[in-house]
Amino acid sequence: MKLQHLLVVIDPSRKDQPALTRARWIAERSGARLELLACEFNPALDNALLLAQSDLEQGRQNLLDERMAWLENLAAPLRAAGIEVKCQVRWGKPAHRQIVLHCEQSQPDLVLKSAHHHSLLKRLFLTNTDWQLIRHCPRPLWLVQHGQWRxxxxxxxxxxxxxxxxxxxxxxxxxxxxxxxxxxxxxxxxxxxxxxxxxxxxxxxxxxxxxxxxxxxxxxxxxxxxxxxxxxxxxxxxxxxxxxxxxxxxxxxxxxxxxxxxxxxxxxxxxxxxxxxxxxxxxxxxxxxxxxxxxxxxxxxx
CATH class of the missing domain: 3.40.50.12370 (Rossmann fold)
Incomplete structure (x- = not known):
């Protein structure tokens, strides 16, 4: 397994990004380049009967542009540290399907995704997206725990x-x-x-x-x-x-x-x-x- 191209799945719903922290740790030791991926979908912008298709498309593009700007902000300190970073956004659902499709296109060496942490039991809590990626992700999948990393x-x-x-x-x-x-x-x-x-x-x-x-x-x-x-x-x-x-x-x-x-x-x-x-x-x-x-x-x- 090579460590040259790491795909980091960014979760727009959370403030912390353990997968990104782990990817940086790997990149600093291996020289890998990072690709940050965020998947977006809003049913209100998917098929609204009272809105023109052009308006829906513009709304989707505005949302994707906002998400891209957010990813670029996450990438800035990594680039300042000398790490090569590329940002990508995708529209569609379910999230795991979009991630798999992107993997098939970009062929990363490793996919990193944050998993949820059960604070009481100190165990990983795997979401449906996590399980679907375990079943279908065509590349090695690193699920990142939230906690101290030695x-x-x-x-x-x-x-x-x-x-x-x-x-x-x-x-x-x-x-x-x-x-x-x-x-x-x-x-x-x-x-x-x-x-x-x-x-x-x-x-x-x-x-x-x-x-x-x-x-x-x-x-x-x-x-x-x-x-x-x-x-x-x-x-x-x-x-x-x-x-x-x-x-x-x-x-x-x-x-x-x-x-x-x-x-x-x-x-x-x-x-x-x-x-x-x-x-x-x-x-x-x-x-x-x-x-x-x-x-x-x-x-x-x-």
Whole structure:
């Protein structure tokens, strides 16, 4: 994953812009150029029966011009700091569709968007736009947490058994992205795989119950072997930074993030079914709802 062109989705409804703050931090360390994007839509200017089409078009253009001036104001201090910045506005709804269309046209290396923060639980609150972007954004998507950013540690959550990604391509994309961020942004990268054996209470026959302890050991060995085989393709990864966690991923991953002060979690968005080929898996959805850090979501190449 390159870090040359960053698309920053600006939210006109909020005063703070965590995604823009994070993008500046990345640009200062990587030399990336920024593209600020704001999406606008007002139903009153979309199709009013008592107004001429030319008046509607002028009203829309006036609103877009105001938004462009606002973006240029946000860009000014970045340019003063030596960062190349371009501003874009789009008219239309829904917002996620406009963002996806813009990504397809401009092909950024990374998309950054502010996610909402639940102040009581210290967790991300993902809006419908966030979920739709997770499902459909064609470029890596960085959802930015509102809070203190240390920028020291990242963790890539891997699935070496490829339950949802049989060619293993997504695991490799995650590892490549983690290594790029580690090198360019001077972050320490960890690699985590969580696995779980069939719980004792769900053992379905007497033979499995009688040999349950050995079954658990075999399950661990199977996952450890697959994890090691994946990492063996990257001999320069420090093995002390690789971790095999026993338990449900939606519990192990958030626990690891919390206990190790992870600033950025990398996860893959995978296919759920033949017709929902852009949907994210249920496990990842549960993980996203529990973590307290930034999220970088990467989808398989289609």
């Amino acid at each position: 920028g020291r540690r990242l963790c890539a959550a891997l699935d070496p058994l490829h339950a949802s990604d049989k060619p293993a391509a997504l695991d490799h994309r995650l590892i490549v992205a983690a290594r790029e961020l580690e090198q360019r942004l001077m972050m320490q990268a960890d690699y985590l795989h969580a696995y779980v054996a069939l719980p004792h209470t769900l053992a379905f026959n007497a033979e499995l119950l009688a040999d349950y302890d050995n079954y658990v050991l075999r399950t661990e060995a199977h996952h450890r072997e697959a994890f090691s085989a994946l990492l063996a393709q990257y001999p320069d990864i420090d093995r002390s930074r690789t971790h095999l966690g026993q338990g449900f991923a939606e519990e192990v991953i958030p626990g690891y993030v919390h206990d190790n002060d992870i600033d950025l979690l990398l996860m893959g968005a995978v296919a759920r079914g033949q017709f929902d080929n852009a949907l994210i898996g249920q496990t990842a959805e549960r993980v996203f709802e529990e973590v307290e850090c930034d999220l970088l979501v990467i989808r398989p190449v289609t």
